[in-house]
Amino acid sequence: MDSDSYSKQQLDDLFMDMIAYYDGDPKRIQHFTKVHSYARLIGIGEELDDASLFILEAAAYTHDIGIRVAEEKYGRCDGKLQEQEGPIIAQKMLSQLGFENYIVERICFLIGHHHTYDNIDGLDYQILVEADFLVNLYEDDAGNRAIDKAYKRIFKTETGKKIFRLMFGYEEED
Template sequence: MWENNILITEMMKYYTGDPKRIQHFIKVYQFAKMIGELEKLPEEVQYILETAAIVHDIGIKPAEEKYGSCGGKLQEQEGPAAAEEMLQRLGYRPEVIDRVCYLVGHHHTYDHIDGSDYRILVEADFLVNLYEDGVSEEAVKNAYDKIFRTEARRRMCRLMFFV
């Protein structure tokens, strides 16, 4: 999906000079892509998942500018408008933009997850955040028990953290 390479480049421009944010979304994108492919998602759902994974944290920048903070709820609040603007400018279809903006606006909300794209985005973000945030073994086990739903994704978590 060549569009993703263009979107990745746009997100790199968006976060120019912030390699941590760039590295983060690329890692989330790669985990989401891999999990979706392993789960054999329908092509359109995979496309939406990958697009959402690239822009999932786009709300950080406007949240920091407006509030001096970028907590999860602020990212969810500010992200959809920024994602919509970028995706429209790049020519994404309205139905893709709608679902991606929904996912961006909910990716830190872990109850009422509706759809495999949403579930996989949350799990991919968790895999990366658990490592990047250097959380305790207890926090990893808690996420393992409460977040990761399929055996394949639980196995990824075990391989990364429970050596």
């Protein structure tokens, strides 16, 4: 089996494992599925290499994996708690699926920082944040002020900006 199909199979296995992980929670399953879709689209548009796209896709599936544990431990699931709790759970799941160590490390880094918007380190990180914002702004029914602020503060990739403008009917100021 060539590495491309192996990688695709790992992503498909991860997708199914994440659906099982969120058993009975369709909102969370829908969320990570949408984030993955936008992350992949932006990653392809920004011409990520295959390895970076693979890492981005896996991180998009697992980015909020810490929510359940945070809710169980602390009764809440804010971004910082997701970042704190997520990498531990993801590391175990990804290792069981045969992901290579360096890939697991980067995915866990992305999970552990996906609600931290300063010092974004790498295009995969930038794209994950943008994809999560596209979905969260819609799911949270954000107002015009929040939409404007997010566009100006968060979006850096040309593909992410284009999707944002089309999705929200947003017009950039000159």
